[in-house]
Amino acid sequence: MSVVPTIRVQSRDFDLQEEISALTAGRRDIGAVVTFTGLCRDEQGALSALELEHYPGMAEAEMQRIGRLALERFSLMGLTAIHRYGKILPGENIVLVIAASPHRQAAFDGANFVMDFLKTSAPFWKKEHAQDGTARDWVAAKDADDTARDKWR
Amino acid sequence: MSVVPTIRVQSRDFDLQEEISALTAGRRDIGAVVTFTGLCRDEQGALSALELEHYPGMAEAEMQRIGRLALERFSLMGLTAIHRYGKILPGENIVLVIAASPHRQAAFDGANFVMDFLKTSAPFWKKEHAQDGTARDWVAAKDADDTARDKWR
């Protein structure tokens, strides 16, 4: 069985239910589906929006690479990863990962693994816009994200 | 902030998107939502249905207890757990857990924790129905489920 990840980089929002249905429709061998949705937080009202920049082409390629690693490592039956770019408001979706598997731990691990690697190796950058309309700063990369990634070694 | 888990035991199916919306609507402080959906597998065609029996009253109480533990331990912003009972066909949903949090690891851990404890302490029992219509046997509890639960000690 050769499963390939479903990977998309898009400015428009995604629909969680639609993506799950696409992954599981007609199947009777999936026992566990884990989804991760990352959303834009308003940082106690300080943030008016995030601007997501990406490296077109490379972003998709890295997500494909990460997705294939996860499919193989956790013997997943399906994997979807969607990352948005452009301006994103507080409360809106940024990223979606879905992992499907016969058993629960592989689905949890698969989705968690993909998020840890997306954070540290997929070429996306966040810039914060302040509530008063002025641009704030680029979000700094966190050591904690590298640590989270390194737990999979 | 006093958050209480949303707990339901029901025979009808649930709608993932509806449950997420109920948990996150109008909020701008949630950064991560993890969902776990457990589905009925057909065991390579051997299984025609699962019959889920539960202990009414105690099932809800145990799920509440587990949900409160998870909310506190992982500082979650919201938690939903829904478990179905009755006859469930291959490909259909059995259980849903949703955990919402500012950051991703707490949401993953919260949903995973709830599933591990649901499996081992919520009073539900699965009976398998074979493809030929005869009842097969009650599903045996797995040591692996106890091991999974014990990782949270």
Add this chain to the structure above:
Amino acid sequence: MSVKLVYFAWVRERIGKGEEEIELPDSVVTARDLLHHLKTLGEEYENALQYPEVIRVAVNQEHVEHSEKIAGAREIGIFPPMTGG
């Protein structure tokens, strides 16, 4: 002491009923005592509770250890290990 017993899954099937009200002798103090007492009530109980160490007991809808006392119980649930989720 009179108490309502509720049975689930294969314990219920083997005993042949979902619940019953029974009168307990004074010698029954712990959950373990209760399981051993029930085994004396007939072949169907003997069959259901053959290996009492695997059976779970809940007093008033809360899990208890077999060593716990059951005094004050209004309802006692008796069932196999859980397999939900």
Add this chain to the structure above:
Amino acid sequence: MSVKLVYFAWVRERIGKGEEEIELPDSVVTARDLLHHLKTLGEEYENALQYPEVIRVAVNQEHVEHSEKIAGAREIGIFPPMTGG
């Protein structure tokens, strides 16, 4: 060797452009050599690449270590650590 450079996030903002085609001297062999060469091209490059050790480099849209050779590169991406997800 002529190569297309693409910049992102604050590297792009500080250099003041998203991409450019430049001619590299033969002395530029590794990704590290490239970053140090770029720093000599003007104040905006100096400013963007002040701490070259934090900068990430991708050759033909694949991450590379600073010690890797860039021979054969058609496109080289230069950017800060990623903050997606």
